[in-house]
Amino acid sequence: MNLNEATEENLKYIIDEMAKKLQVVNRSIMDPDDYKLESYDQLKELYDMVEQKGNLSVSEIQAFIDELASHRK
Template identity: 45%
Template sequence: MNLQEKSAENIKYMVEKISQKLNIMNMGVMKPEQFDEESYEELREIYEMVEAKRQFSPSEMQAIATELGTLRK
């Protein structure tokens, strides 16, 4: 998968991976269709940071969730 390319498929992939890694129980909170290509680069940066870490503190998880909330349409 080429995440350099802005696409709805890539957004869906990144949102699902972030949700899995952060163990977000309510997947309805983060739906791929809530994000658009305008926020693609920011979403990709969050995805890359989340994928690079093994564990997250509660405050890190809250900060990531807050940032994702600002990117939603």
Template identity: 55%
Template sequence: MNLEQASQNNLKFILEGIGNHLKVANRGLLDPNDYDLNKYDDLKMMYDMIKQKGNLSALEAQAFLDELREVRKN
């Protein structure tokens, strides 16, 4: 899968990956319909950082969740 291309399928894949890695219980926060594709690069960067970092502290995980809330559509 080429995640360099912004698409709804890639957005869904990235959000699912972020949710799985952060062990998000409330998956409503990760509904792809709540995100604009113009924010895809920001989300991809977060996904890459999470994957590269591996284990996250509770504070780091919370920071990523806060950032997700910021890029969601209002």
């Protein structure tokens, strides 16, 4: 899978993976259908940061979730 391409499938994948990594309980806020494909590059950057970071503190998780919320439709 080439995540450098902005496709609906890749968008769904990165949102689902971030939801797992951020341990989001309320998955309705991480519904891939709620995110615009036009925001793919910014969402991919967030995904890359989450992947590189490893373990996240509670405040870091909240910051990522807040940033994700700003990209919702």
